[in-house]
Amino acid sequence: MSKADDKLAFTSKNCWEVYNGKKDQAEMQKLAARYLDFLTRCKTERNTVDYLAERLNKAGFSLGGFKNGKGMKIMQGKALFAARKGSRGPSAGLHLIFSHTDAPRLDLKQRPLREQSGVAQAKTHYYGGIRKYQWFARPLALHGVVVKADGSVIRVTLGEEPGEPVFAISDLLPHLAAAQADQPLRKVFEAEKMNLVLGHQPAPVASSAGKSAKRDEKNGAKDPIKANVLRLLNQKYGIIEEDLYSAELQAVPAGPALEVGLDAALLGGYGQDDRINVFLSLEALLADLDKRPARTQCLVFLDKEEIGSEGSTGAKSRFFEYCVQDVIEAWEPRARFSEVMLNSRGISADVHGAVDPDWQELHEKLNSALLGHGPCFCKFTGSRGKYEANDAHPEYVAWLRGLLNKAGVPWQMAELGKVDSGGGGTVAMYFASYGMNIIDCGPAILAMHSPFELSSKADLYATWLAFRAFLQAR
Ligand code: MN
Ligand code: MN
Numbered sequence: 001m002s003k004a005d006d007k008l009a010f011t012s013k014n015c016w017e018v019y020n021g022k023k024d025q026a027e028m029q030k031l032a033a034r035y036l037d038f039l040t041r042c043k044t045e046r047n048t049v050d051y052l053a054e055r056l057n058k059a060g061f062s063l064g065g066f067k068n069g070k071g072m073k074i075m076q077g078k079a080l081f082a083a084r085k086g087s088r089g090p091s092a093g094l095h096l097i098f099s100h101t102d103a104p105r106l107d108l109k110q111r112p113l114r115e116q117s118g119v120a121q122a123k124t125h126y127y128g129g130i131r132k133y134q135w136f137a138r139p140l141a142l143h144g145v146v147v148k149a150d151g152s153v154i155r156v157t158l159g160e161e162p163g164e165p166v167f168a169i170s171d172l173l174p175h176l177a178a179a180q181a182d183q184p185l186r187k188v189f190e191a192e193k194m195n196l197v198l199g200h201q202p203a204p205v206a207s208s209a210g211k212s213a214k215r216d217e218k219n220g221a222k223d224p225i226k227a228n229v230l231r232l233l234n235q236k237y238g239i240i241e242e243d244l245y246s247a248e249l250q251a252v253p254a255g256p257a258l259e260v261g262l263d264a265a266l267l268g269g270y271g272q273d274d275r276i277n278v279f280l281s282l283e284a285l286l287a288d289l290d291k292r293p294a295r296t297q298c299l300v301f302l303d304k305e306e307i308g309s310e311g312s313t314g315a316k317s318r319f320f321e322y323c324v325q326d327v328i329e330a331w332e333p334r335a336r337f338s339e340v341m342l343n344s345r346g347i348s349a350d351v352h353g354a355v356d357p358d359w360q361e362l363h364e365k366l367n368s369a370l371l372g373h374g375p376c377f378c379k380f381t382g383s384r385g386k387y388e389a390n391d392a393h394p395e396y397v398a399w400l401r402g403l404l405n406k407a408g409v410p411w412q413m414a415e416l417g418k419v420d421s422g423g424g425g426t427v428a429m430y431f432a433s434y435g436m437n438i439i440d441c442g443p444a445i446l447a448m449h450s451p452f453e454l455s456s457k458a459d460l461y462a463t464w465l466a467f468r469a470f471l472q473a474r
Helices: 003-008 022-041 044-058 212-219 224-237 241-246 272-287 318-333 337-342 394-407 428-432 457-472
Strands: 070-075 079-084 092-101 106-115 119-127 140-149 151-159 195-199 245-254 258-260 265-268 296-302 343-346 374-379 437-442 453-456
Touching: 003 044, 003 245, 022 044, 022 258, 022 265, 022 272, 022 457, 044 070, 044 140, 044 272, 044 296, 070 318, 079 318, 092 272, 092 428, 092 437, 092 457, 106 140, 106 195, 106 224, 106 241, 119 224, 119 245, 195 224, 241 245, 272 296, 272 437, 272 453, 272 457, 296 318, 318 337, 318 343, 318 457, 343 457, 374 394, 394 437, 394 457, 428 437, 453 457
Parallel strands: 092 296, 092 343, 343 437
Antiparallel strands: 070 079, 079 296, 106 119, 106 245, 119 195, 140 151, 140 245, 258 265, 265 453, 374 437
């Protein structure tokens, strides 16, 4: 191929080669360190919204309103909307980045506690698309809230502090797995067998004579281990078994997010789908607070993406609409909602599946994302012939690639796997219905939805720069 031919062809760029300068490398490492801290701290949607609110608040975003030009609203502690005024009013169109705060996990059932065969367990009901086998025989932590009948909210975090006990789901020993091994994967791991081991020691029976000792001996015979778990929970949190009915407790992988590889070039941790985009959109907004944007900048952090975007905190809820109405009311009361929406540009910031080195046959190479080659645009998602897809308009794709080319940020475009090998959806289609331009864009990761997802430091950095370019664009 001649040099002239090279100029006509497109190849995606490796971000490690683009950002090999000292300054970029130093910035990349700092960003990665902040990200690992964020990922370690934010294991649930509530942790995530707390983190966002704290950092936005420090940056001058006031909670509850938009009077001063920078504001945010929170829905049920699980979704958050933040907006910053631009030099042009909302009617010129908002620049919005959407991402989701929830991740696949195991929720405790409303009546979780039981005791059998020498252990107390908590029964679980999985949330989102998990591969069940990945959750057995590994340390798990418990996060969430318990709300008492008097309305008081008790926050629970167990199994994260160094030295603190963790939880686990026992797996079948291979010696007895002969029958199990012959079953198809879909059937072999039963959700009702995903029970979290909570304890093993029976409640203490007082040895000294007296009324309490007698009572313990009499009642202690039935489920003494469960009784001990309840006793410990009561000591620590002041709760009783009935309080668990009004609780949301989530079992998630315990422990910190970590660098991966001899070169520490990858980042491993739970919940990167989609907290990597939660983090990057926040960091993109906060990085350029010294520059007055042309357009109103909005970050929308949504819950329930992994289970169909339902509920009052998901993308199908009216929360987004209410917030935009408040923004219009505060900054340009005469603007029409439809006008604002029709002029808006959105990025549905979600992760993409990178080509898996061990499963390359499931990807169609021309239209796949490579780890390290920058944020990945996904023009459409869906499955079975683009069913349930937002198919972004080519005019918008052209504007975006022009924007990133001008900013010198590498990008790639991909669809998720070979046609008919599976598929998936994002929140893009719900916001497209307002008439705004929107496209899926985010880093490609490995082992998506697993307890230890892998992302590239170079993609983290490139996506941050891409989001900054988008928020600042005219
Ligand atoms: Mn996602
Ligand atoms: Mn997902």
